[in-house]
Amino acid sequence: MRYQRAPRAGSAAALATLCGALFPVAANAADQQLDPIVVTATRQATRANELTSDVSVITREEINAAGQSTLEQLLSRQAGIQYTANGGPGTNSGVIIRGASSNQSIVLIDGQRIGSATTGSAALARIPLDQIDRIEILRGPASSLYGADAIGGVIQIFTRKGEGPTRLNASTGYGTYGTTDTTVGVSGGTDLVSYSVQAGYLDTGSFNAIHNKSDINYNPDDDGYRNSNLSANFSVRPAAGQEIGVNLLASDGSNQYDSNDFSAVGADKNYTNDQLLESYSIYSRNRLNQVWTSTLRLGTSTDASKGYAGNIREYTIRTDMDQASWQNDIVLPIGEALLAVEYTKQKVSGSTDYTVTERTIRSLLGGWNASIEKHRLQFNLRRDDNSQFGDETTGSASYGYQFTPDWRAHLSYGTAFRAPTFNELYFPPERFLLRR
Template identity: 45%
Template sequence: MKASPLAAAIAAALACPAVHVPAALAQESIGAPVVVTATRQKQRADEVIASIEVIDRETIERAGQSSLVDLLQSLTGVRIATSGGPGANASMFLRGAESRHTLLLVDGLRVGSATSGQATLEAIPLAMVERIEILRGPASALYGSEAIGGVIQIFTRRGREGLHPELFVGIGGYDTVNASASLNGGQGALRYSLSVGQDDSKGYSAKRNRPQWHSSWGSSYHPDRDGFRNRYASASATVDLRERDRFGVHAFATDGRNHYDTNDYYRSYLDKQVDSAGAWLQNELGQGWTSTVRIGQSRDRLHNVTDDTNRNRIRSTQQQFQWQHDVRLPVGSLMAAYEYVRARVGGDTDYVVDKRDVHAFLLGWSGSFDAHSLQLNLRHDDNSQFGSKTTGMFGYGFRISPQWRVHASVATAFNAPTFNQLYWPDTGFGGGNPDLEPEHALNREIGLRWDDGTHHVELTYYNNRVRDLIAGWPPQNLNRARLEGIELAWQANLAGYDLRAGVDVLDAKDERSGNRLPRRAKLAGFARIERIADRWSWGVEWDGQGKRYEDTANTLELAGYGLIHAYAHYRLAPDWRVELRANNLLDKRYELSRGYATAGANLFAGIRYTPR
């Protein structure tokens, strides 16, 4: 019997000394913020050349957001469009790139649909998230395809010394009920974590109710409520085998159903099941030499029921293997890695080709000396469908003074066509195009940071040119896009108040037509003031964006908007805390996608029990 490529790769790796796990490294950070997504190695956030943002568990709980999509929506450089209420399909445009151009990693593994190429952000519940790292800008030299716009890496809950149970129950507008329970702990060499929960909401009508017929909308009377339900669980464990060796396992699974509008007579729904499981082994082979091997699999399964006769099941699986060495040098550190991914698709749709293999080799070096910082990355991907692609990144930083730092970088990136774009069957309205080529990008950026211990300011200019952009149906490599922008972020801690604000200006255009890319506002921003005390905390937020266009011809305009939210926490007793959040206080009516409704003013209240 012939061994599969994955089995052969595993056997070869286990016969050698083992390697590194980015997710495992992030768990060890103490003191100053430490990130791993920017270089695939541990690095202080203030030494990173790339633009990166970190959201920790404490911030997630204080914000009181009910979903990952809501949390990401106000971040600098992020534009999000949703097709309805809670749990509806969400498209994220990071620095103006297409939604399929942002790579989603969960605990170091790729998670998302191989058929559409889109990350199912709406399926990831915040209750199981420990930490999020958002890397803005192309990162194919580190992660390969899908990273033209950037990378979002999510780390699920992790264990710590002792025994730490937690219970949470919350209720809110649109008949929303969220409940979760977690247990994390550890003793001696063992650390473990377990989280379970369910989010339910009856929601509101996904489509905006309008007269029976409108020339721009068609029939759009949908009086029903389109609800959402998501059940989930996650687990992880790590054990120190010897003084320098560690072993870990991790898994999560979500099972959701989202109702949506297609016509006036049937309640259509979409079942989404997303899961991932992996194991890793980390060895310290010598002084400053760490080696980690990781194996895992992620799955994305959809069951779309339009009516009694129209049903479609789609599933995709990504089997993954990673092997990485990190070597600390007299100056900086060296990273060398091998990755293997086998993607499979199936279901009711008959794809002519239903799998592809990717083998990748990558090298990286990053380090600082005197006032200088450098980052070099090179990656070679061998794709069974398209052949070879090589991408690179060069970054340089210079500390002008203890407070001021300037940095610049140039990077190339690519994105492989999805299975739908390549092999979707021709149903009479066109089908996939097997002759498609990958999309390519060249990004240049320069930035300035200032930090005096009280204030932190970061200004970044970027220019990302994307060619061979896939568009139309049947899809073709037709377009060239220019994604150019300026990001400005500020934060400070003054007199016990935490202040944050950000604004970004984005010029995302189709270079052939000169039109702006759909659903991407030219101007967006946010502001927040927060007060944290021993027993209570409160905050007020504002976020908004300017006008956008729904279509490529720029004829259907989406108006700009600004929203105000507020939240507060109060500790009733050492183990009990009440949490409140009021969204859209002024009850603004706005759209993220033309024709689809968004939430009005609503309140969410919860109670959290955390024994000390």
Template identity: 40%
Template sequence: MKKITLLGLMAALPINTLAAETLATPNLDEVVVTASRTSQSTKTVTGDITVIDSEEINRLQGGSLADLLRLQPGVQSYSNGGMGTSSNITLRGTNDNQLIVLVDGVRINSGTTGTTAFENIPLALIDRIEILRSPASSLYGSDAIGGVIQIFTKRGSGNKTHIYGTVGAGSYDTYTGNAGIDTTYKALKLGAQISSYDTRGISAKKHPPLNVDKDRDGYQNFSGSAYANLEFAPGHTLGLNYLESDGRSEYDNGYVGNHQNRYQQGYGVTLKNALTERWKSTLQYNNGRDQSYTVSAATGATANSNIETEQHQISWQHDYQLSNGTIMFAYDRLEQDVLTKTIGRQTLDRGRSNDAFVLGYTGNFDNHSAQLSLREDHNSQFGNYTTGGLGYGYALTPAWRVTAQYGSSFRAPTFNQLYAVNFGNPNLAAEKADNLEASLRYQGEALQAKVTLFDNHIRNFIQTLTSGCPVGFPNCAVNAGKIEIQGVTFESSLVLNESWLLSGNLTVQSPRVDGTDNLLVRRAQRYGNLVLQYKTGDWNWTTELTASSQRYNDAANRLALGGYALLNSTLGYQLNQNWRLQARANNILDKDYVLAAVNSTVDYNTMGANVFFSLNYDMH
């Protein structure tokens, strides 16, 4: 009861005893690169894009990347238990494997599952995130049916040495720490950071059938990133970047000691050359590695399995600046290899490659903005695919703008969907999609608002069935036919005065299978967020309300997962120029809710009311 009382006080705490300090208003003209693969103002982007800045990331210290993403428009998440368990992200009702995730340009989707281990990427390493919600295969190739999430790790700015770090502790015996440094030596800029996370966690399953599964399932993660950029001549730079994350999560499966190790590694080399005043070349080589090592502990025996995916990526992009826009031409190559090791035996199971040529244009003239993209992919397994995108925007007034966009996309089945034992189907066809969307936007000094309508038609949609599978297959992958996802997203932010900012978003959608009219698994038809921020003097306070309607845990729509609403709050105090103290409370009302279920009797657990305290140091 005392804990709930403390959390409630944090949520209701409006501090107004100090002299007011102006609250930072939303940036109306940010520069993004994900929407077109070239630098572009958010005011002229025709696609549906969101930027998450470092301030918003810092508010969720002690939380996960999935917690942060589900506060954004059109984003849903679900997990198989507490911290460290598998976290899945969906954009506008699409599948979690119909999404490309980049970290500093490195593709980190698993080649076996097609999903991304969001649970293994700590917020402490992240400086900024760009979310593109719309098909983007004409820019990025296979998998971008739902969109692209691009994560940028922390980088120093300016020529001063920057040292920073955080220590934190919270509920469920959770302890974190991270430290980093950025510095400059003549024409060389470099930096590095490390992050550690340790929690005893909660039981992954709620009401499990075995007493042994009622134990707490802990999670440990150790991660680091580094970069270096050398400007060896004016307009010519060579950059290196590296990311590594090693996580160990325990899970329930009838025996004490069951755990999964998930290892991610990504590194890249980038050469940028200003060939002329208008013509720039960017040559990149990136390598992404994803390894999953599972240990099932049984009486007198241990069965281990090791699955590893490597993705080699080469991209050579040319940008030519025109008087009213930019022409982009690129060549991309992606090589995917899957390695399996079971009890000492190691084999290269599968591999494939994809070559592509991309042509794009972004332009602005008078009140008009336009974006065009065309891509030809040749996949060594599935042949040729041509995808395109066309976007147009018109400024009705300096504050009002309308946009319309079309995009086609495709996704080659993952290696698991094709070849996994007692699951895979080598006869699967690639998914194809066509998306139409339109938006009305208002950008004033105090008020920003956007309404986006979307209609995404997906053909050859690949779905996991639990019945009607071949003999010996507990579940199987099949092309389920056509999917139509219609919906609308509302977003707005309002500066109430110098101290108060109110923002929110709401998504209403209908992601259904045409043949059965059933909703897709674990997709809500209505979900959204409301955020209230307050700042005065050295204090700042934020409260978030997150809500979702009912979802179904199965393709037949027989197992319903109830709707829920969560209340979270953050309170921060700037001790001095370098030190900051912050407290965060999650699920303040101690809501008992479910994001995913094992079956009709066993649910995956979620965390109750909890708190997290952190002390931050930042010296420029």
């Protein structure tokens, strides 16, 4: 079950039973000789057959074979996930995991949280598939690992990495509505360094999002979209167990849409939304001894939009999210422990005058997971101190039993909460009334 309470952050609890029958360890396990390594479910590299969570992994090979053109469409092919969109390519869209709304699940890129602090959602429509190496989907409450808003689950996107001899890749295509899609990149790596740079450009004339001519918002023009994007990853390993690296993803796009002005005059205007999505981070992963690995990560993400009616700018809105985390993985005689601290600062700016424009979240979290013969166990506890709402504690516990290499049953319980967005707290209601 899920619930929210106001005015403090809401809470949710989910109980997953045996589901009436056993289920596969991972959707892809039967097709692979080895179970994939998954990070999102425990925040530690763990084989899928040792997890007690409902996790799916989408590999680069599956992305190529899927035939989908957008990230939302690709995700909607997974069990328990649906998506909504307001129109054609690049328009506002959201992903629904297990019935939770789009602002009740979180999105990570290479460990960095992204999204708008005003709407509470991430701009999935602006993340090109060509930039993605793999996707991990964690279903169910995960605030005990990732904090506020992880009620429905977590989607973590890993951008392309390099390994082996230097490789060049390039592709281009042309399709319906005058669509062109081009990408080019280089990647490679040795025992000392690895690198990858990918760049892409998409342009489409698209179609008219409103077909009903009797609709007061009908505009006969096509609602096109263009996007330019870049990802880069570089890491160096000066010694065994020591790694320093940087991750980058930037996507800049513009989409046309039909009127949000509820009048015949407004329907004749050409409305455009320009949106910039960025995520940058630097990390240092160090094996301090045989049982202790430390990972320090610093980064920032940006979600910035500008709206135009013809040549007149109607609004600007921007979210900047500074993030820092220090995670310690400790191998114990039985299982592995997780101890971490996190700091997040969210700041909003733009044409809307919010009463409060920033907040900070300081977090402490711990966990333990283990595989003991056929038994699988995981426990997590997290404390979030939000400068607006005070403290919130979440926890989770799960147990699984491995009947065969391919079949396992598990029982899990977890709590989660959602923090109100800046729009829900401070957006001036009179502004909405004036625009109507």
